[in-house]
Amino acid sequence: MRRTAPAALLAALALAAPTLAACSSEPAAQPGAAAAEDPYAAAVSDPREDSLYPDVGDPGVDALHYDLDLAWDPDARELAATEVLTFRATTTAESFRLDLGEPLEVTAATLDGEPVDVAREGKDLVVGAPVEADARHELALDYAGTPQPVPAPSARDDIATTGWHTTPTGETWTMQEPYGAYSWYAVNDHPSDKAFYDVAVEVPSPWVGVSNGELVSRTEEAGTTRTQWHLEEPAASYLVTVATGELEVTEEVSAGGTPISYWTPPDLAPRRLANLRVAPDALTWLEERLGPYPFSTLGFVVVDGDSGMETQTMVTLGNDAYTTSEPVVVHEIAHHWYGNQVGPADWSEVWMNEGMTMYLQLAWEAEHGGRPLQEEMDEIAAGDAASRAYAGPPASFDPAAFGDGNIYYLPALMWHELRADLGEDAFWSMVRAWPAARDDVATDREDYWAWLEEETGTELTGFLEAWLLGERTPPVDAAG
Structure with missing residues (x-):
């Protein structure tokens, strides 16, 4: 950060x-660790109740994979989404809960293909269905609403709120440390629970949606741009990002072969883009000290904020001189070893x-x-x-x-x-x-x-x- x-x-x-x-x-044993052929084995975690912020996250849920399909309407300021969460129950219980912002209304919910009741207790989404310890389930949700950022437990001006932010002209971006991912999707919002992510984003053209990992596809049809992103390594929820707006992409490759992309607004000052492009040399310098870069891609998205965040494989940076400076770029890349690979x-x-x-x-x-x-x-x-x-x-x-x-x-x-x-x-x-x-x-x-x-x-x-x-x-x- x-x-x-x-x-x-x-x-x-x-x-x-x-x-x-x-x-x-x-390392602590990972409970319920599956055989090597299990595609989610690397995401099996030992979720905890946080000692500082116990009201966020639920140790009863071990999220394995989030499949998020997001459609953002900047004029209506509305997010319409479908989510499929694959998770492992860590305890036997009559219900389980996730974090989900109150402005978002769930319109349909199924567990393992069967309709299920959900209730709201503030930001908690309570799913009224029994689960057994170590059993795996698939929760599907349809939800919609106008996401709102949440107050941060900090005195810093640049992170007074976390989660989903919307600019006056409808562009969006997310930063959510120590929590706030729940402002835009249903999540076990705690760093002890890493999961895989697939994220699709639809926005009006010529805008584009940016998220973590590899850009699998980008299509434009009927005035809508749809991007699909795949994160092939597990990530904590605070390291997930989504940004929408008119963004241009610049691409290059590091000396070690890592693809690097820069997603920037058209009016970004040339000097700031030049600062970002220290990334290949910075990556080489860090690899000399820390070993091979632990992920397959590296990207940067510049947003209308005042802070910066080491969001995994797609660093989120505010559009100011310090946040887009070379030292901050180095800092956020270094987090991919300290914070993202091990957190x-x-x-x-x-x-x-x-x-x-x-x-x-x-x-x-x-x-x-x-x-x-x-x-x-x-x-x-x-x-x-x-x-x-x-x-x-x-x-x-x-x-x-x-x-x-x-x-x-x-x-x-x-x-x-x-x-x-x-x-x-x-x-x-x-x-x-x-x-x-x-x-x-x-x-x-x-x-x-x-x-x-x-x-x-x-x-x-x-x-x-x-x-x-x-x-x-x-x-x-x-x-x-």
């Missing part, structure tokens, strides 16, 4: 600190995504004409106490301050300290090995910390607890 530029953010925290203080080893099973673990990608971004900047990395680290260290006082430690932050600088910069400084302790070879070997060790898995700090100790042969629990859970700044090595 996009974040404020380091110097500005840390200076702001340092100034605000007095006022704010006055105011206030092995958090609980939102208290978002530091796992953001700390390493921020460190990689700052390292890239230092090598490409930016400030020396140690100068950046010294500045972060100077602002560490203010950041902890305002938003909390990186792994025990204030739930109302999601996405603040503490989850980005403080873990980045932690990694820099560990790099000095371990040495270059051991540190970068560790950084490279982790995503591949937990490919397509959502995990937690206990698993990560145990793996780090085993991988490095070093006792790290005290170090990690101090940096990630401590209320005070840990000792920092002198600048060098």
